[in-house]
Amino acid sequence: MPDTIRSGWFVAQLRPHGLAQARVHLKRQGFETFSPVLLHQSQALSSKRNEERPLFPGYLFVNFDPNQSGWSSINSTRGVSRLVLNDPRRPRPLPDELIRALQNRCDPEKAYDDLAVGDRVRLVTGPFAELVTKIESLPSAERVGVLIDLMGREVRSSLPRAHVVKVTE
Known part of the structure; x- marks a missing residue:
């Protein structure tokens, strides 16, 4: 066939x-x-x-x-x-x-609807690429607030949403 x-x-x-x-x-x-x-x-x-x-x-x-x-x-x-x-x-x-x-x-109207505070995300670019962390805040439509563990200390950082991907388990 x-x-x-x-x-x-x-x-x-x-x-x-x-x-x-x-x-x-x-x-x-x-x-x-x-x-x-x-x-x-x-x-x-x-x-x-x-x-x-x-x-x-x-x-x-x-x-x-x-x-x-x-x-x-x-x-x-x-x-x-x-x-x-x-x-x-x-x-x-x-x-x-x-x-x-x-x-x-x-689509700016649909983009990133799947992200929420507390979600685990993987950084896809920059010096911390491949690092998995949690979303701490969603300060704007274009930014994601995350906590990055640097030598045992948590550091807050704000990243463009395009720089993270949600980790699904």
């Missing part, structure tokens, strides 16, 4: 600075797109501001059904360089769980 190919998310490689253009033209053609972003706090002189930065610069996720005609037009869409496919005759979508996780993690 042949594998049934279903609608799903695929990766499109973009032309340089082609994200906005690709989004507009793909939407016009009826394709749903997703470009995961993370909020990055930049500090210019005396002010702080949040900037959105692409999680995968140069790439865009596009949702389509490979059983329907017309999806190959994505390759000739303005801003798009090409679809990244293992087999153009039988495209395989990315796992739904991966896209759902990215959407939940990168």
Whole structure:
């Protein structure tokens, strides 16, 4: 019995600075797109501001059904360089769980809803990467307060939420 190919998310490689253009033209053609972003706090002189930065610069996720005609037009869409496919005759979508996780993690409205005071988290970057600790506070939508054990002494620290991952046991 042949594998049934279903609608799903695929990766499109973009032309340089082609994200906005690709989004507009793909939407016009009826394709749903997703470009995961993370909020990055930049500090210019005396002010702080949040900037959105692409999680995968140069790439865009596009949702389509490979059983329907017309999806190959994505390759000739303005801003798009090409679809990244293992087999153009039988495209395989990315796992739904991966896209759902990215959407939940990168949507400012949904991001980090799974974190609460007392949760165990692993630091994923910086000098204490891989250290497991507990959340002490959630001071803002972008920050997590943790206690770090340094030579037998607990030190409070505030980190960007993107720098921690919840530990599930």
